[in-house]
Amino acid sequence: MEEEDEIAEVDRSIRTYVLRAGRMTDSQRRALEELGPRLCLNVEPGRELDLAAAFGNGGPVVAEIGFGMGQATWRIAADNPATNYLGFEVHTPGVGKLLAELGERGIENVRIVHRDAVEVFERCLPPSSLAGIHVFYPDPWPKKRHHKRRLIRPGLAELLASRLASGGYLYFVTDIEGYASWALEVLGRTAGLRNRYADYAPRQEWRPETKFEARASRDGRGAWELLFEKA
Numbered sequence: 282m283e284e285e286d287e288i289a290e291v292d293r294s295i296r297t298y299v300l301r302a303g304r305m306t307d308s309q310r311r312a313l314e315e316l317g318p319r320l321c322l323n324v325e326p327g328r329e330l331d332l333a334a335a336f337g338n339g340g341p342v343v344a345e346i347g348f349g350m351g352q353a354t355w356r357i358a359a360d361n362p363a364t365n366y367l368g369f370e371v372h373t374p375g376v377g378k379l380l381a382e383l384g385e386r387g388i389e390n391v392r393i394v395h396r397d398a399v400e401v402f403e404r405c406l407p408p409s410s411l412a413g414i415h416v417f418y419p420d421p422w423p424k425k426r427h428h429k430r431r432l433i434r435p436g437l438a439e440l441l442a443s444r445l446a447s448g449g450y451l452y453f454v455t456d457i458e459g460y461a462s463w464a465l466e467v468l469g470r471t472a473g474l475r476n477r478y479a480d481y482a483p484r485q486e487w488r489p490e491t492k493f494e495a496r497a498s499r500d501g502r503g504a505w506e507l508l509f510e511k512a
C-alpha cells in the first residue's frame with residue numbers, strides 16, 4: 282500500500298534536477314559563444330518547436346534528456362548520421378562540452394535545448410513528434426522523500442509517451458537498482474507503452490559507455506536497462 286502511495290502521480294512542476302554551480306573551461310565557454318547561437322535552439326514556452334526547421338530536414342528525431350557532458354550523445358549521433366538528435370541539459374558546462382565535441386568532430390545532426398526538458402516537452406514539443414527518447418543515468422533521487430523528483434514517475438511518463446510517434450521507443454538506463462524496479466513498474470503502467478522485453482532489456486550494444494557507467498562498474502554496480510515502445 283505504501284508503495285502504491287509512493288508511486289502515485291505528482292505535480293509535473295516539481296523539478297527533476299537541482300542546478301549545480303559548475304566551473305566552465307575556456308573551450309566550453311568558447312564553444313557556447315561560437316556554436317551556441319547555431320546549435321542551441323531558441324525555445325519559448327508555449328511556442329511549438331518546428332523540428333524540421335531546427336534540423337534542416339524532416340528526418341526522425343530522437344530526444345535525450347539530461348545528456349550530462351554529452352559523451353553518449355555525440356558518439357550515437359556520429360554513428361547514425363541519418364537520425365536527428367535533440368539533447369536536453371540544464372547544466373551549462375555540459376552544454377559547452379557537447380558543443381565543443383560537435384564542433385571538433387563536425388557533427389551536424391545534433392541540436393541542444395539548454396532548458397528543463399519537462400517544460401519543453403509539455404509546452405513546445407508536438408504530440409507524436411519523436412522517434413525515440415534516451416534517458417541515460419538520470420538523477421536517481423534515492424531518498425524516499427525525493428522520489429517525487431524522479432524523471433520517470435507517473436504523470437511525466439505519460440507526458441514522455443505522448444511525444445513518441447507510433448513505434449517510437451523509450452530507452453532508460455540506470456545503475457541504481459531501486460530506480461530500475463520503480464521505472465519498470467511506472468512504465469509498465471503507462472498507457473500506450475509496451476515493454477519490448479519480459480522485464481529488463483539486455484545491454485544495447487550501440488550505446489557507448491559514459492563516465493557514470495564506467496564509475497558504476499568500477500564500484501561493482503550493474504546497469505539496468507529498459508526498452509519500451511509506443512504502441
Ligand SMILES: C[S@@+](CC[C@H](N)C(=O)[O-])C[C@H]1O[C@@H](n2cnc3c(N)ncnc32)[C@H](O)[C@@H]1O
Pocket residue numbers: 297298346347348349350351369370371372375396397398399416417418419420421432491492493494
Ligand atoms: C546523473 S546525470 C547523467 C548524465 C549523462 N546522461 C550520463 O550518463 O553521463 C543526469 C543529468 O540530467 C540533467 N537533468 C535532470 N533533469 C533534467 C531536465 N528536466 N531537463 C534537462 N536536464 C536534466 C542533470 O542536469 C544532469 O546533468
